[in-house]
Amino acid sequence: MSLFTNSIIPLIIAVIVAVGLVKRVDIVGSFTEGARDNLAMCGDLLPTLILLITAIGMLRASGAIDLLTAAVSSFADYLGFPEECLPLALIRPISGSGALAVYEDTLESYHPDSFVGRVASVMLGSTETTFYTIAVYYGAARIKNTRHTLSAALTGDLTGFIFSVLTVRLLFGE
Amino acid sequence: MLKYLIGFMIIISIPCAVITGNTAALTEAVLNEPVNAVELLIYLCGGMCFWGGVMRIAEKAGVTSALAKAFSPLLSRLFKGLDTNGKAFHAICMNISANMLGLGNAATPLGIEAVTAMKEEEGCTDTASRNMIIFTVMNTASITLIPSTAASLRLKFGSSSPLDILPAVWITSAAALIASLTAASIPYLGDKEK
Incomplete structure (x- = not known):
């Protein structure tokens, strides 16, 4: 398994280059052309990224996540959602690095094979950094009106959080 | 928003x-x-340029169109009115393949390329189209088959079998994906096929 996962990327590139050579594609010219196009895309992306990352950084530094955790913990408890996983659920859609830090804290305080540890793992493994993905895709493409993208994406995240609790409870017990 | x-x-x-x-x-x-x-961005930029280059070789060698052909029965139903031979559809297929293999760094530039190409092909100005919303939501729901980050951290903190969460991750991912796609499609339920 690890041999497969470790060598999959070089393998894909080797296959693409090999097929290119067989079909007599100018691989160097094509590569630089494609790379140059994406370099321009990077430049387009920077202003959006600076605004987004700064806003997220401010929110994280302000302790808003802790306040929000305290505010919704009794409600989450009522729904049977483990309170210990709440900070992770709140930060997961906003910040990838933040979520990773919270996840490591969780694994340190609760064993990875505990109920809380498993729920946190499933949560991290099955969801994405929603805001970042939306901001990066639409920012690069210069789409300003995102319509119902965010609400649809957050519906998915919420479903993911609920299902991580349900599946762990079902498959491993409390 | x-x-x-x-x-x-x-x-x-x-x-x-x-x-x-x-x-x-x-x-x-x-x-x-x-x-x-x-x-x-500097960290992202290297990967974006590299995968942009590899993608261009794959395009010219016909690898992406072979991939698009394999995906098109399923994806053309999801992305309506998109040319299955076009750049946008090819980028979507490559992005989904990268996501399924857990190659996040490769998936991001391909995703940006897909949205940019959709904007061009569908003649959008600054408003997201139905296909863009469906596509973005598929990415925020993440279609990862192997949660490698979670697994390696669980191993680091002493889990006896870090991959025992796989079935739970698959069920949860699928549920999240279905929920976001449903939420993304609700405003179009009454629409006739274009």
């Missing part, structure tokens, strides 16, 4: 910082985070 959200995050952080006594940290964030954003 995004502008209100970003504005909200910035404004709400001030009272929160006062309550929790984190005002010094907040100022530090304002000063440091823009630099972090540039660092993040």
Whole structure:
């Protein structure tokens, strides 16, 4: 398994280059052309990224996540959602690095094979950094009106959080 | 929507910082985070250029169109009115393949390329189209088959079998994907096929 996962990327590139050579594609010219196009895309992306990352950084530094955790913990408890996983659920859609830090804290305080540890793992493994993905895709493409993208994406995240609790409870017990 | 959200995050952080006594940290964030954003972009930029180059070779060698052909029975139903031989459809197929293999760094530039190409092909100005929303939501729901980050951290913290969460991750991912796709499609339920 690890041999497969470790060598999959070089393998894909080797296959693409090999097929290119067989079909007599100018691989160097094509590569630089494609790379140059994406370099321009990077430049387009920077202003959006600076605004987004700064806003997220401010929110994280302000302790808003802790306040929000305290505010919704009794409600989450009522729904049977483990309170210990709440900070992770709140930060997961906003910040990838933040979520990773919270996840490591969780694994340190609760064993990875505990109920809380498993729920946190499933949560991290099955969801994405929603805001970042939306901001990066639409920012690069210069789409300003995102319509119902965010609400649809957050519906998915919420479903993911609920299902991580349900599946762990079902498959491993409390 | 995004502008209100970003504005909200910035404004709400001030009272929160006062309550929790984190005002010094907040100022530090304002000063440091823009630099972090540039660092993040530099980190992303290498991968974006590299995969852009590889993708161009794959396009010219006909690899992407073979992949698109394999995916098209399923994906052409999801992305309506998109040319299955076009650049956007090819980028979508490559992005989904990268996501399924857990290659996040490769998936991001391909995803950006897909949205940009959709904007061109569908003649959008600055408003997201139905196909863009479906595509973006598929990415935010993540279609990962092997949660490698979670697995390696579980191993590090002493889990006896780090991959025992796989079935739970698959069920949860599928549920999240179905929920977001449903939520993304609801406004179009009454529409006739174009």
